[in-house]
Amino acid sequence: MQYTVAELNSTPQDNLRRFFMTFGFLHVKSAIPRGLINTLNQDWEHIFSEVYQTPYNKIRQSTTTRVLYPVQRFVPQIVCILKDYGLFDTVVKILGPNCAFFNQDMSLFFQGSGWHRDVATIMPQLKVAIYLNDRHPDGNGDFMFWPGTHMVGDIYSQYAGEYCPWPVLGAGIKADLLPNNVGIVPHCSAMISPGDAIIFDDRLVHCTAPGNAPSVPAERRLFSTVFFANPQDFPDSYFLARGTSRDAATAEVIAHMAECEVLKNGPTYPAEFFTDPELNFLQPHLALLSPPAKILGRL
DSSP states (O other): OEEOHHHHHTSOHHHHHHHHHHHOEEEETTOSOHHHHHHHHHHHHHHHHHHHTSOHHHHHHHTOOEEEOOGGGTOGGGGHHHHHTTHHHHHHHHHOTTOEEEEEEEEEEOSOOOSBOSOOOSSOEEEEEEEOSOOOTTOTTOEEEOTTTTOTTSHHHHHHHTTOOSSSTTTTTTGGGSOSSGGGSOOEEEOOOTTOEEEEETTSOEEEOOOSOTTSOOOEEEEEEEEEOOGGGSOHHHHHTTTOOHHHHHHHHHHHHHHOHHHHTSOSSOTHHHHOGGGGGGHHHHTTTSSGGGHHHHO
């Protein structure tokens, strides 16, 4: 199913959250306008060229996956896109008013990623991925996923995780049994156009499609933004259904944030995040993250 931001934000919160919690994803069509896409693509090439001190055409020719984060160090205002075009409202409707903005990155890749999940936590970790360029004609770069596998306490989700070569919850136990051709596995596939956004739970088993001609690299550019859910925004029934408690989920959120490489490497946010009036909407969400010790007092 594909939706516009207006459709999502006019949907009653309970309905939207129920859909997302059931399937783990939303495909948002034309989340940002064409003119902005063109500007972002120009900025993209300039930033990568500056960071790597290499002309962008040579970066493209190398077909090496590159990730820049946090984006705020390069384009502090980029996060405003989420607010200006309604995506932040969708995130808050799904995760709740006390969700925590964590980070943004710029990802440049050319090949498929293989099936994986990014985390396997009690609480949802939501990612908004905005794509900037066209997909390859044979499908290279499409977003593929197994709906429902974000419910990590579910037996089906646990079995699915055993096939993922990611080091979470015993992942990779049976990775050698998973067909090399990711398309053989029953899955859904989102055919991405420039300006589309995929909002998904990072616990969802997913991959970037290699397509049918992996020898022909397909350049994919996307901005990714990650949000953490706050256990205080979820009812007791959420934890009871998963055989756990709010306290356990809170402790896990704190530990997960504290262990993240981004926080270990120093401040995630530049000074502009605390002084620019346009970024006021994020300040209550940033406060949950820096430093991790403060989280205990807010959750």
